Amino acid sequence: MEETTSNAQNSEANPALGKPDKQLRVRAVRGRFGSYGGRYVPETLMAALQELETAYAVARKDKAFRDEFHRLLADFAGRPTPLFLAERLTQQLGGARIYLKREDLLHTGAHKINNCIGQALLARRMGKHRIIAETGAGQHGVATATVCALFGMECVVYMGTEDMRRQELNVFRMKLLGTEVRGVDSGSRTLKDAINEAMRDWVTNVRTTHYLLGSVLGAHPYPTMVRDFHRVIGQEARKQVLKAEGRLPSAVIACVGGGSNAIGVFYEFIKDREVRLIGVEAGGRGHSLGEHAARFDGGGPGVLQGTYSYVLQDLAGQIALTHSVSAGLDYPAIGPEHAWLHDQGRAEYVSASDQEALDACLRLARMEGIIPALESAHAIAECIKRAPKMDKSDIVIVNVSGRGDKDIGILRENVAF
Amino acid sequence: MAIHFKQRPGLVAYITCGDPTLDVSREVALAAIRAGADVIELGVPFSDPVADGPVIQRASERALQHGTNLIGVLEVAKQLRQQSNAGLIIFSYLNPILQFGLDKFCAAAAEAGVDGALVTDLPVEEAAEYLRAMKAHKLAPVFLAAPTSPEKRLRDVAKHSRGFVYAISRTGITGARQELAGDARSLVERLRVHTKLPIAVGFGVSTPEQFAEVGGFADAAVVGSAIVQRIEQNPGQEAAAVSEFLSSLTGTAQEAVGKS
Secondary structure (H helix, E strand, O other): OOOOOOOOOOOOOEOOOEOOOHHHHHOHHHOEEOOEEEEEOOHHHHHHHHHHHHHHHHHOOOHHHHHHHHHHHHHHHOOOOOEEEOHHHHHHHOOOEEEEEEHHHOHHHEOOHHHHHHHHHHHHHOOOOEEEEEEOOOHHHHHHHHHHHHHOOEEEEEEEHHHHHHOHHHHHHHHHOOOEEEEEOOOOOOHHHHHHHHHHHHHHHOOOEEEOOOOOOOOOOHHHHHHHHHHHHHHHHHHHHHHHHOOOOOEEEEEOOOOHHHHHHHHHHOOOOOOEEEEEEEEEOOOOOOOOEOOOOOOEEEEEOEEEEEEOEOOOOOEOOOOOOOHHHOOOEOOHHHHHHHHHOOEEEEEEEHHHHHHHHHHHHHHHOOOEOHHHHHHHHHHHHHHHHOOOOOEEEEEEOEEOHHHHHHHHHHOOO | OOOOOOOOOEEEEEEEOOOOOHHHHHHHHHHHHHOOOOEEEEEOOOOOOOOOOHHHHHHHHHHHHOOOOHHHHHHHHHHHHHHOOOEEEEEEOHHHHHHHOHHHHHHHHHHHOOOEEEEOOOOHHHOHHHHHHHHHOOOEEOOEEOOOOOHHHHHHHHHHOOOOEEEEOOOOOOOOOOOOOOHHHHHHHHHHOOOOOOEEEEOOOOOHHHHHHHHOOOOEEEEOHHHHHHHHHOOOOHHHHHHHHHHHHHHHHHHHHHHO
16 A cells, blocks of 8 residues: 555646745645545544544554454455456457456455455544445445444444435345444435535534545545555456456446546556556446436536535536436536646546446346446446457456345346347 | 635625535635635535534535545635635545645645645644645644543644634534533633633534634634525525525624624
């Protein structure tokens, strides 16, 4: 979990904010990725964020903390996850060799558990025994509920009522684990509104509570810290592909909501300039504002929920509603490090529509016996488009960030046999 | 600088502009000034008001339903300035200002006769460009101090604030409370060490007793959600309802001060 300097260079200055201070360009000391990131929160939270930043800076250098983190990743979460050669899909598409990074095999069914273990360990170090979290698809909520049960912590998860409807299985799982799920009825009743409500809780109970944010979003240190806890995905994948093929992949593909699984799998490959990093956003059901969650296709720089990044918004700076068939991608902002990777041209971002994701989900189920989460199905959809155009000597890694059990209800509504 | 508190405690009145319309907001502001408000905080509605409780969230939604934006809020400020010398502060989340343009916003606000601004989610660390633009247009940046702010932060908040400093009475979101937390008094005492500026206490002030209580240890009280609630509950008679409510606060305060 050591700091790297790859996010050290300056990107285009934001014309509204002016040029960032010189010191901000040097390193992500204050959580800047180029001009993106930062810490835009009410004063009441500033001390808590500084405390968290300090606690994390100490913990990441503490061998005991790292050992405990990796022990739980292995023994509790089930790491390392396999890198699986999808032979039938490869054969059918007739292009690049397709490997699937099987984060869907982790305990609780998605990559989210990596970050939850890390932050719960940190909360325990800070003496905070009450945990709050937001959740969209419910995967982060379930992972949070799980680590809170493991550590004996009180847990409250905020979830939009629209998402509770879409992901009722996960709501029940959280309750089984002893977590209180609080429905949020404001705005679009999805992930963004759940984060608003979690922030309101945190502002109120900040002295006793740790906010276990579930993606590479929010104010510093969250985007850096959450990325570090997920770096293990790319570290494993890089080793695994070198072992299996003796060379690096041509491309790594991941879906991007806030962007935690994507940054986790990308990060280790950033220095390998020949590896294309491809993030897949939710194209939803159309191109107009409100119909999708593709921040790089219609969004622009802005501040939402503590961080400066690409945001879907109107001209007056009001945050737009979003739509995606997958609750985990249904969010109007993207993690600030992705904004920076985008502007640098180091990663490219595309989108897959609801229908493409549903089709990809079915295809992976039929071809490989793996039902991916609808979020991950967006990455599969991009792979299906791209692999046939690639050479047979090319290798593609697709991060299957979660499994699709939670989506059975939506699949039942949308898939005709 | 028109930020001046005539009495103790002074009264800072917050309204969410455009709730229910910009015209009503202007009338409510004028009524508040007549009822003794020294400073009007003109709230810019935002889609994701993370620091606000349900009352101001609902007001923001109502205001946004008919497209209230920063330009409209500045227009209200301009009209108020033509009729009053009261202090005028733009109260906003950062993103609407950012999209408008920091410098353009400051220029337009100064042009409209606004005295200052308070940006809820812009802490001093992130405010360098904002402070430059505010200074260039002779506007007063008002920053928040919280009960959780350590000494160093209080010093920075005091150092960069102009006009007054806004002390948050307790951790939490905006909204009326039964009692003011003991946090408020100690925060004002800690803050006083770092500044000679007036200190206004906000978050939860809603009764004549609380208003008078704030006068015992701070220079001014900010009343927000309690005003917005009266606007919500008195459609068609917003200004009269707010006027009556604020008069009850200021009247009681003067009485209490007189007795002591």
